[in-house]
Amino acid sequence: MTLPIKIQDHTFIMHPSGVLFWEEKSMLIISDVHLGKVSHFRKFGAAVPQKAVLKNFELMNEAIAFFYPKTICFLGDLFHSSVNKEWELFEKWVAQTSSELILVEGNHDIISPLKYEKLGVQVVPEIESNGFLFTHHPEERKGYFNFSGHIHPAVRLRGAGRQTLRLPCFFKSSNQMIVPAFGEFTGNHTLKPSKKNEVFAVTKESVFQVDLG
Known part of the structure; x- marks a missing residue:
């Protein structure tokens, strides 16, 4: 189940995968995928299943x-980090994706x-549009409302007893929203x-607003 939110008269839709969709611009916002991290772990002997390499592409x-x-x-x-065998999977994924891609x-x-640009992926330091940064x-x-990543935000929920549950989250303040990390094995x-x-x-399965009391 998705959850829409209005920000400065624009509609943004939060999705259980951790992506955010800007309806007026038909823009899908994805943060901190960390492609190549699974292969990096496997290279150094971590017991990560091979199928985990494909998981991020499947979710996208x-x-x-x-x-x-x-x-x-x-x-x-x-x-x-640097190029590894997941780059080849990324090249194939880009070739099959019709959307404009910006990093x-x-x-x-x-x-x-230059490697991204050869694939048609635009690389920029930031984007300013319609009062959003x-x-x-x-x-x-x-003068801007900021969307960002980097933090891999999570929130700890407490039950009636001492039980707790930690979940990734969209974390919003008056002028900013931090988007959850999308990638598998990224940590929070x-x-x-x-x-x-x-x-x-x-x-x-869903996105829900946390009651902060």
Whole structure:
């Protein structure tokens, strides 16, 4: 189940995969995929199943099939580090994807922009559009609402007893939304919201707003 939210009179739809869809621009926003990380782990002996290499591509295809976006914007850290065998899978994925592809550079994006540009992927430091600012690191800029990644936000939910559950989340303040990490095996950072925040937790089936009391 998706969950829409209005921000500055524009509609953004949060999806259980952790992607965000900007309805007016038909733009799919995906952050922190960290392609190549699974292969990196396997190279150094981690017991990660081979099928995990394909999981990110499968999840991206599912999100694309749901929204049919005109543009896909990656909010940084598309690849975890240098080129490995997952780059070949990425090349094939790009060739089969009809959407315009834009990468907002993140701190892990060390692969040359020229390699992306050969595939038709535009690489930029940030995007400004309609009063919105899209960056990898969270940023405050006067007059803009910022969408970012990098943090891999999560929230800890507490039950009636002592049980707790930690879930990835969309983390919103008055002028910013931090998007959850999309990639498998990325890890999360638990944030402590105040009553000034809005938090939308993500499960495999749904997105729901957290009651901050």
